[in-house]
Structures are given as structure tokens and as C-alpha cells.
Amino acid sequence: MIYRFRAILDHDAKDDIFRDIEIRETDSLEDLHNAITQSFGFDxxxxxxxxxSNEDWEQGEEISMFDVSEGHNTVKTMSETILNVVVDQTQTKLIYVYDFMNMWTFLVELAEIAEEADGTDYPNLMFVHGQIPDSAPEKTFESENLNDDLDEFDDEQDVDDYSDLDFDENWN
Known part of the structure; x- marks a missing residue:
């Protein structure tokens, strides 16, 4: 079977920018990563x-390119994770972040499951809409109670006064 995904540059972009990609359900997340980066012109x-992700696009379990946990945690990696294990008709949404310095963020959704077409090479870039900007869209973080949250800090606290803390100042 073929999975048809739409990868949309995050909603903070000024224009709609997306790519529709077909890929085999038995390919890995690394294959999807490669298809997304190539379709948007990244190296x-x-x-x-x-x-x-869930229906509200909330970030869930991470599946990374490499296991950098040094054996401390069990980490899923893209190369070892097959698409149909993490994505199906009930779990259709993924968030994809590329280049953690710039935080290119994409909403990736399974749009359709179809039969493989004879003579088609997969992954297959089906449709391109919009041009990727020169830099990643800036993230805006909004909070209704931002000022209220800031008011809870005590501006009168003396940061050099250690008398109320539970440790010996000369501990070493």
C-alpha cells in the first residue's frame, strides 16, 4: 500500500506552503525524512x-535521526521505524522538525492510503505548492495570562541572600 502525506510548513508561515508525497507504507521514517527534505530543497x-501527534497537533513521542541517549533510554530512530507501525487510519498526524537551530517545523498528515501504481517510483513527489522562505518562520508563543504569570515573581528578592536556603554556603 502507498501512504499519501501532505507536509505543511508550520502555520506561522505567511503563505500556504506544502508538498504532497507518496511513499510505501513499509518504508521507514528516514525515507519520509529524505523525501520531505528533498521536496523542500534542504540538503x-x-x-x-x-x-x-494527536488531532490537536500536540507533540507526543519523539522519533529521532540518531540515538544520542548513550544507552540511558530506549529511543526510537527513524531508520528503524517503519511507517505503518506509527501511522495508520487512526493515527494520521506527525510533527516533523528539521534543523534544530532554525526549527523548520512541518505538520505531516496521512491524507490517503492507496494501491501502488505500476511504473511509479516511490517516494514520489505528487504536488508542490508555495516556495519555502529564506528562513524558518518565527514562532509566536501567546499566553492569555502572560502578565499574570510574570506578576507571580517576587522582584524584591535579594539574589545574593542565601540565608533562607537549605544548604551550607561553605559546603566545599
Whole structure:
């Protein structure tokens, strides 16, 4: 079977920018990563991760390019994760972040599952809409109670006064 994904540059972009990509359900997330980077014109050399997502596009479990946990945690990697294991008709959304310095963020959604077409090479870039900007869209973080949150800090606290803390100042 073939998965048809739409990869949309995050909603903070000024214009709609997306790519429609076909890929085999038995390909890995690394294959999808390569298809996305190539379709948007990236060199693919920067770190990237996929995150499972729910219907509200909330970030869930990370699936990274490499296991950098040094054996401390069990980490899923893109090369070892097959698409149909993490994506299906009930779990259709992924968040993809490319280049953690610039935070290119894409909303990736399974749009359709179809039969493989004879004579088609996969992954297949089906449709291109919009041009990628020169730099990643800036993230805007909004909070209704931002000023209220800031008011809870005590501006009168003396940061050099250690008398109320539970440690010996001369501990070493």
C-alpha cells in the first residue's frame, strides 16, 4: 500500500506552503525524512525528528535521526521505524522538525492510503505548492495570562541572600 502525506510548513508561515508525497507504507521514517527534505530543497544534513501527534497537533513521542541517549533510554530512530507501525487510519498526524537551530517545523498528515501504481517510483513527489522562505518562520508563543504569570515573581528578592536556603554556603 502507498501512504499519501501532505507536509505543511508550520502555520506561522505567511503563505500556504506544502508538498504532497507518496511513499510505501513499509518504508521507514528516514525515507519520509529524505523525501520531505528533498521536496523542500534542504540538503538533509541537519538533525531532525518526527513526533507523534494527536488531532490537536500536540507533540507526543519523539522519533529521532540518531540515538544520542548513550544507552540511558530506549529511543526510537527513524531508520528503524517503519511507517505503518506509527501511522495508520487512526493515527494520521506527525510533527516533523528539521534543523534544530532554525526549527523548520512541518505538520505531516496521512491524507490517503492507496494501491501502488505500476511504473511509479516511490517516494514520489505528487504536488508542490508555495516556495519555502529564506528562513524558518518565527514562532509566536501567546499566553492569555502572560502578565499574570510574570506578576507571580517576587522582584524584591535579594539574589545574593542565601540565608533562607537549605544548604551550607561553605559546603566545599
Amino acid at each position: 538533509g544534513l541537519e538533525m531532525a525528528s518526527f513526533y507523534l
